[in-house]
Amino acid sequence: MDMDEKLKLFWDVGATMIASTPHATELGIQFVAIGEGQATLSLPYSTKLIGDARTRVVNGGAVTTLLDQACGLAAFTGFDTLGALATLSLRIDYQRTAKPGETIIGIAECYKTTKHVAFLRAIAHDGDETDPVATAQATFMSTGPRLSFEDAINARMKKAAKRKQAEEGLQL
Amino acid sequence: MSQSRTDTPLSAMTQIRDRLANIPYATTLGIEPHFMGEEFTLILPYKDSNIGNATLPALHGGGIGGFMEVCAIAQIILSNPDRELPKPIGINIDYLRRGRPVDTYARAQIFKQGARVANIRVRAWQDRFDTPIAALSGQFLLGKES
Numbered sequence: 036m037d038m039d040e041k042l043k044l045f046w047d048v049g050a051t052m053i054a055s056t057p058h059a060t061e062l063g064i065q066f067v068a069i070g071e072g073q074a075t076l077s078l079p080y081s082t083k084l085i086g087d088a089r090t091r092v093v094n095g096g097a098v099t100t101l102l103d104q105a106c107g108l109a110a111f112t113g114f115d116t117l118g119a120l121a122t123l124s125l126r127i128d129y130q131r132t133a134k135p136g137e138t139i140i141g142i143a144e145c146y147k148t149t150k151h152v153a154f155l156r157a158i159a160h161d162g163d164e165t166d167p168v169a170t171a172q173a174t175f176m177s178t179g180p181r182l183s184f185e186d187a188i189n190a191r192m193k194k195a196a197k198r199k200q201a202e203e204g205l206q207l
Numbered sequence: 208m209s210q211s212r213t214d215t216p217l218s219a220m221t222q223i224r225d226r227l228a229n230i231p232y233a234t235t236l237g238i239e240p241h242f243m244g245e246e247f248t249l250i251l252p253y254k255d256s257n258i259g260n261a262t263l264p265a266l267h268g269g270g271i272g273g274f275m276e277v278c279a280i281a282q283i284i285l286s287n288p289d290r291e292l293p294k295p296i297g298i299n300i301d302y303l304r305r306g307r308p309v310d311t312y313a314r315a316q317i318f319k320q321g322a323r324v325a326n327i328r329v330r331a332w333q334d335r336f337d338t339p340i341a342a343l344s345g346q347f348l349l350g351k352e353s
Binding site: 055056057058059061062082083084085086087088089093094095096097099100101102103104107119121122123124125126127128129132 | 229230231232233234235236255256257258259260261263266267268269270272273274276277291292294295296297298299300301302305
């Protein structure tokens with residue numbers, strides 16, 4: 036299979052997935068990058084994420100959501116078929132408080148998949164990858180029917196061709 | 208503040224509302240405290256912005272995790288009214304069932320509280336207490352005495 040087509044599909048699906056997740060957009064989570072079994076997202080600082088008005092530090096829950104979302108996306112690209120996923124477990128160690136005002140970056144890596152389960156590691160940092168705010172470990176489970184990459188890419192191409200045809204039809 | 212652990216529920220309610228008002232993230236989620244006698248329950252009323260999967264639909268797993276973290280913090284505040292807010296050290300979340308688009312509840316129990324750290328468990332459920340949708344166990348660093 037064409038690796039470029041697969042990556043194109045990932046970038047397309049990744050950006051769409053974040054933009055169409057209401058709770059991700061509510062917190063301001065943004066799509067940054069994606070690869071096979073890898074995903075990077077960002078969480079710009081915002082007053083609605085604050086966990087302590089006195090210190091203005093971001094709440095742990097917002098970091099939890101960023102890491103869960105990044106792990107979900109990395110798990111999605113980690114399997115050799117495509118389909119819906121559910122979080123099974125999420126373990127987070129909060130190494131230090133995030134600096135108020137700084138964007139938090141979430142980087143997740145899927146290091147192993149079995150038929151139904153994906154195993155992931157993730158970190159959240161606010162500028163220095165070697166000094167993370169939090170580290171995480173997660174497992175995701177595939178739920179429901181799965182689609183091969185070839186079928187997914189063909190379906191997308193067909194859809195794009197149909198859209199193009201419809202647009203051309205409108206112009207005439 | 209000179210309130211102790213033997214607060215009447217009414218003053219506990221006022222106190223927890225005051226403290227939660229200092230957690231803007233809790234307001235973002237839409238969290239509401241509730242007391243029945245001494246028993247404290249945190250409510251996450253359903254709202255569209257807490258959805259994580261619009262096609263299922265299902266609540267966001269991260270949002271459920273954040274809700275349980277706030278519940279743990281609130282329970283520690285209730286037992287330690289004279290301290291600043293606690294900070295999470297480590298949390299472990301088990302996701303048990305899909306969070307359906309309805310109201311969600313959480314209750315926390317402090318298993319052990321030492322001089323610096325509290326070990327706590329939180330259960331989140333929707334229609335039935337006996338069928339939890341998620342469970343959290345975590346360690347929290349207690350805030351300084353204020």
